[in-house]
Amino acid sequence: MSQSIEAAIRAIVTNEVAAAEARLLEKLSAQPDRTMDIPEAAEHLGISEQLLYRMCRLKQIPHERYGVLGSKKPTVKIRMSDLEEWRAQQRAANCIVASEGRQ
Structure with a gap:
């Protein structure tokens, strides 16, 4: 049972990190060249x-x-x-x- 909870947490964290990375890359690419x-x-x-x-x-x-x-x-x-x-x-x-x- 604890393995399924750990797997679920790992999947949630992975998805959230990927989403945050995508948002960050989008913001960086939208910034004008310094x-x-x-x-x-x-x-x-x-x-x-x-x-x-x-x-x-x-x-x-x-x-x-x-x-x-x-x-x-x-x-x-x-x-x-x-x-x-x-x-x-x-x-x-x-x-x-x-x-x-x-x-």
């Missing part, structure tokens, strides 16, 4: 602001520039989704594939 400035993005990546500015200047990382054409100090913004996509590409590029390196 835009960060250089200090926020640098902190998120764990690199210096100077390095991030250099990467933007060399077009090594996706970013948006705002300001007058030819401005020496335009405002630079980076979207979180672009940053995470770039990070995934970096991980893939820096990953050793199992078939490589074997001879």
